[in-house]
Amino acid sequence: MARPAVSSVTRRIFLIATEESGDRLGAGLMKVLRQRLGDAVQFQGVGGRAMAREGLVSLFPIEELSIIGLAAVVRQLPKILRLISRTATAAVELSPDIVVIIDSPDFTHRVARRVRARDPRIPIIDYVSPSVWAWRPGRARAMRGYVEHVLALLPFEPEAYQRLNGPPCSYVGHPLVEQLATLRPDAEEQRRREADPPVLLVLPGSRRSEIRHHIAVFGQALGRLREMGVAFELVLPTMPHLAEAVRAGIRNWPVAPRVVIGETDKRAAFRTARAALAKSGTVTLELALSGVPMVAAYRAGAAEAFILLRAINVQSVILANLVLGENVVPEFLQNDCTPEILAAALRDVLADTPLRRRQTEAFAKLDTIMATGHASPSVRAADVVLATLRNARRAVQA
Incomplete structure (x- = not known):
């Protein structure tokens, strides 16, 4: 031609x-x-x-x-x-x-x-x-x-x-580097981030299939965390097209979250959060740039997990860890993604522990690492x- x-x-x-x-x-x-x-x-x-x-x-x-x-x-x-x-x-x-x-x-x-x-x-x-x-x-x-x-x-x-x-x-x-002003807290939001009870974000996924795999185990983990005597204000950010699936999934959660819908309210929640439980993905980098320590987890269907766990050749599947070049965010995949394990890790990341301090110190390097x-x-x-x-x-x- x-x-x-x-x-x-x-x-x-x-x-x-x-x-x-x-x-x-x-x-x-x-x-x-x-x-x-x-x-x-x-x-x-x-x-x-x-x-x-x-x-x-x-x-x-x-x-x-x-x-x-x-x-x-x-x-x-x-x-x-x-x-x-x-x-x-x-x-x-x-x-x-x-x-x-x-x-x-x-x-x-x-x-x-x-x-x-x-x-x-x-x-x-x-x-x-x-x-x-x-x-x-x-x-x-x-x-x-x-x-x-x-x-x-x-x-x-x-x-x-x-x-x-x-x-x-x-x-x-990354487009996130153009959005730092919407991710970082102002003075009032920083005071809420440091106040009690801490704001804890839960982010089960941005697709219906991800929500289906994570919603139950995340809810059980948060129930175990409450049973440990840990107080927190739970916030679940999601998007409008997922709100119905999220609300159906949390109906039987032992701890009821406040559901916020849309990108603006999501970013506002990030700016006041003390910690997060998140599905592995881009959101881990978003949280890291916001300075929010986290626990990351991922569950997939049996066939998908069989393929992925054998094909992946990196030391971490957490995007924040990969960009930082060190595994500071704990990740719990498939059989390790259990209510007991997640709850124990969340307790550590909410408190002033070496795990939390290591994450916040590492996240402070991201502006330099990702500079354009x-x-x-x-x-x-x-x-x-x-x-x-x-x-x-x-x-x-x-």
């Missing part, structure tokens, strides 16, 4: 984001690119509401890919494959100056490989690295065949790509996209 000549005026950028977190990253990137290029840029591809506000008309609603659980994926596989094919075809037919895939590697990387096979001249940027450092490390080397550059959210990822012989990788920064200089993550990401565009343009003209 003959590729149209690249316009000297307009840059065509095809972006693909299929989850809300990726949609927010894509919107931030689009905003900076629009500031840099003005009207000389056109955006197309797949995205959600945030990217739509920046001018993207999505090929399809990203809610069509909100599929949770292995059984659901199997049932929806023909639909998923059709959407992959449709997205790749749209990208090739547009013949953009660059494709930016954002997170969701099970979808976006399949699109990228098809685009590369059909038109190798289109450069591809991967915004958010898959967890090649944790499992399936061979993916890094394979990505060299269809990705020009990886934009990393975590500071240790460029070294991992170099070690695994992957494509060039640049640390652009004077540029925001979106600006740093845009810098790489524009540099790749310039290099591709020079290659066409050569």
Whole structure:
């Protein structure tokens, strides 16, 4: 297929984001690119509401890919494959100056490989690295065949790509580093954080399947903690689409939490919390940046656990531990995720103990570890996209 000549005026950028977190990253990137290029840029591809506000008309609603659980994926596989094919075809037919895939590697990387096979001249940027450092490390080397550059959210990822012989990788920064003002307490909130009874957060997950696996054991652990004579004010932050599942799950908890809904109220709870019980995930990094010591746990279905526990090749699955480079947050996985174990660990992290002090001292290092200089993550990401565009343009003209 003959590729149209690249316009000297307009840059065509095809972006693909299929989850809300990726949609927010894509919107931030689009905003900076629009500031840099003005009207000389056109955006197309797949995205959600945030990217739509920046001018993207999505090929399809990203809610069509909100599929949770292995059984659901199997049932929806023909639909998923059709959407992959449709997205790749749209990208090739547009013949953009660059494709930016954002997170969701099970979808976006399949699109990228098809685009590369059909038109190798289109450069591809991967915004958010898959967890090649944790499992399936061979993916890094394979990505060299269809990705020009990886934009990393975590500071240790460029070294991992170099070690695994992957494509060039640049640390652009995690979006959380732009949100520190909403995570850190003011003077009044700090007084509440230090006051009794302490605010204890419980965070069972951001997906229905995660809530289903954690809600009962977390409730039992909190009941055991209360039986130990530990006083606390329990707060459970969640999102609107999960509120019904959460309320159903806590109906029989021995300790009733105060449920707060939405990102604003969640951050307010973080700013007053003394400690947290959290499902392993990005929330552990969010808590660490907030200065909230925690206990982290994870339970999965039997089949998923069998695969993951044999595939993971890192010393910790806690994101905060990985960024810090030391295992300061205790993690209790599968059979170790029991009410008795969790309650004992929570008692320690709520009190002035070596465990709590070690966490707070480590968390104080995160600003330096995750620093991005004077540029925001979106600006740093845009810098790489524009540099790749310039290099591709020079290659066409050569």
